Amino acid sequence: MQLIEYRNHFYKELKTVYSLTEIQIFLKRLVKYYFDWDPTFIAIHPNYALSQSETAQLDFVLLELKKNKPIQYILNETFFMGHSFYVDESVLIPRPETEELVSWMLSDFPLSKDKLNVLDIGTGSGCIPIVLAIENLNLNITAIDVSHLALEVAKKNAKIHDADVNFIQKDITTLSNWDQSLDVIVSNPPYIMPEEKKEMLLNVLNYEPHLALFTPEDDSLFFYKKIIAFAEINLKTKGVLYFEINPKYIGALKKMISSYSFKDIVVGNDIFGKNRMLKAIKK
Numbered sequence: 001m002q003l004i005e006y007r008n009h010f011y012k013e014l015k016t017v018y019s020l021t022e023i024q025i026f027l028k029r030l031v032k033y034y035f036d037w038d039p040t041f042i043a044i045h046p047n048y049a050l051s052q053s054e055t056a057q058l059d060f061v062l063l064e065l066k067k068n069k070p071i072q073y074i075l076n077e078t079f080f081m082g083h084s085f086y087v088d089e090s091v092l093i094p095r096p097e098t099e100e101l102v103s104w105m106l107s108d109f110p111l112s113k114d115k116l117n118v119l120d121i122g123t124g125s126g127c128i129p130i131v132l133a134i135e136n137l138n139l140n141i142t143a144i145d146v147s148h149l150a151l152e153v154a155k156k157n158a159k160i161h162d163a164d165v166n167f168i169q170k171d172i173t174t175l176s177n178w179d180q181s182l183d184v185i186v187s188n189p190p191y192i193m194p195e196e197k198k199e200m201l202l203n204v205l206n207y208e209p210h211l212a213l214f215t216p217e218d219d220s221l222f223f224y225k226k227i228i229a230f231a232e233i234n235l236k237t238k239g240v241l242y243f244e245i246n247p248k249y250i251g252a253l254k255k256m257i258s259s260y261s262f263k264d265i266v267v268g269n270d271i272f273g274k275n276r277m278l279k280a281i282k283k
């Protein structure tokens with residue numbers, strides 16, 4: 001089959017599931033990933049005759065995309081702050097909002113001359129601590145997750161990037177004391193309530209780990225409460241707590257943090273101007 005014919009077939013098969021722009025992005029990404037063709041290859045070589053194995057490769061992905069499977073899980077790859085990360089269905093696909101949280105942290109850290117003790121809670125793919133370790137060598141970073149499978153992925157990513165991060169399996173709901181006092185705690189915990197399942201997109205609901213998405217109870221701040229209580233004990237005076245959060249709950253989170261020993265609560269916006277992250281200093 002000629003490339004142009006395959007492109008038309010690909011568009012036709014997926015147009016009920018995705019927008020035209022999304023389909024174009026998928027095809028360009030696939031041919032780059034599998035065949036190392038530049039994004040312009042299809043336009044320049046429309047009559048290129050696809051081999052049987054090339055067609056079979058694309059057909060396999062087409063079938064998966066039709067079932068709403070995220071392309072990142074099909075290719076086992078996503079990008080976070082320009083770095084390639086291995087992902088599979090045991091971890092959340094890192095989101096652009098989280099990149100902004102990490103940029104915020106990195107812009108704060110150059111102020112410190114001493115090596116800071118940092119803890120990431122609910123690390124998933126390890127995207128937060130690994131990029132912190134790559135970009136700032138003056139950090140002593142530990143990351144925890146309750147999921148053994150997620151930690152395997154995070155360790156694999158740390159190895160790929162030669163990042164010095166200590167990964168430990170821990171459940172934040174039962175953790176109270178940490179063996180060193182911490183300068184920084186960061187978390188992007190699950191905050192979707194089980195009752196919100198019905199409003200979710202199928203590509204998220206059917207493929208991303210529910211452990212990474214949902215709170216165990218109908219309380220969107222369930223994990224934030226646990227983490228704040230943990231930070232109250234283990235964060236040093238003047239230590240910083242960073243959270244990513246759904247803009248809907250930022251008011252409630254601010255109120256909750258203020259009732260503990262925290263001051264200078266600052267809310268950060270994402271690129272769409274939405275209140276998406278928060279930092280607070282331990283008194």
Ligand SMILES: C[S@@+](CC[C@H](N)C(=O)[O-])C[C@H]1O[C@@H](n2cnc3c(N)ncnc32)[C@H](O)[C@@H]1O
Binds near residue numbers: 170
């Ligand atoms: C929203 S995901 C965030 C993943 C990653 N930090 C990111 O930003 O892409 C939340 C993570 O918290 C982990 N998690 C869920 N319950 C937990 C618990 N009780 N203790 C520790 N981690 C937990 C999940 O396994 C998941 O990896």
